[in-house]
Amino acid sequence: xxxxxxxxxxxxxxxxxxxxxxxxxxxxxxxxxxxxxxxxxxxxxxxxxxxxxxxxxxxxxxxxxxxxxxxxxxxxxxxxxxxxxxxxxxxxxxxxxxxxxxxxxxxxxxxxxxxxxxxxxxxxxxxxxxxxxxxxxxxxxxxxxxxxxxxxxxxxxxxxxxxxxxxxxxxxxxxxxxxxxxxxxxxxxxxxxxxxxxxxxxxxx
Ligand code: CTP
Numbered sequence: 001x002x003x004x005x006x007x008x009x010x011x012x013x014x015x016x017x018x019x020x021x022x023x024x025x026x027x028x029x030x031x032x033x034x035x036x037x038x039x040x041x042x043x044x045x046x047x048x049x050x051x052x053x054x055x056x057x058x059x060x061x062x063x064x065x066x067x068x069x070x071x072x073x074x075x076x077x078x079x080x081x082x083x084x085x086x087x088x089x090x091x092x093x094x095x096x097x098x099x100x101x102x103x104x105x106x107x108x109x110x111x112x113x114x115x116x117x118x119x120x121x122x123x124x125x126x127x128x129x130x131x132x133x134x135x136x137x138x139x140x141x142x143x144x145x146x147x148x149x150x151x152x153x154x155x156x157x158x159x160x161x162x163x164x165x166x167x168x169x170x171x172x173x174x175x176x177x178x179x180x181x182x183x184x185x186x187x188x189x190x191x192x193x194x195x196x197x198x199x200x201x202x203x204x205x
Contacts, residue, residue: 016187068120146173148170
């Protein structure tokens with residue numbers, strides 16, 4: 001009830017994409033983990049706390065024309081949860097934590113019988129950005145991966161910079177190749193992604 005394991009993420013980029021699509025006239029359903037930012041306007045929001053809840057909520061929203069998976073889902077959770085606070089006992093050291101795998105939501109949706117026509121994932125990488133993101137494209141059954149460099153050397157200030165910050169620099173990886181976008185605000189990045197989604201759905205790109 002006191003401690004938990006999670007990933008760094010503010011939700012800013014995902015919320016901005018939902019808002020940008022709604023502003024273009026799309027009917028948008030946003031499934032969001034715990035965030036401190038306010039809901040984007042014109043968007044119906046479902047709140048979840050765990051990866052399993054997020055998967056159930058997303059599956060419950062199918063069919064859809066497009067799915068854009070921006071959440072920094074924790075790949076693992078602890079195998080057991082304690083009802084009571086696990087107390088620190090002097091001299092006993094740290095308790096061992098046994099982890100178990102969470103469902104991969106993007107991969108499930110990418111291979112789903114009700115798969116949306118357009119499935120977009122994100123990838124946060126510290127090394128071999130293009131190779132890792134390209135591998136994710138096939139592994140997860142996505143049409144496009146929007147990749148972030150979160151390394152401290154070449155990314156925007158590392159994970160702490162992109163995750164939580166207001167700016168982003170992404171590369172768009174699809175079966176057509178790699179497109180590099182300049183560093184932009186998350187709002188501008190969201191607007192470009194929304195236009196890309198519209199173009200893809202209408203066959204313009
Ligand atoms: N993702 C997901 N469910 C998970 C983990 C990730 O749906 N359990 C989605 C994210 O929303 C993102 C994409 O998969 O769109 C890539 O996430 P990332 O964490 O970069 O990839 P992983 O699958 O966790 O791969 P790795 O940890 O090996 O980089």
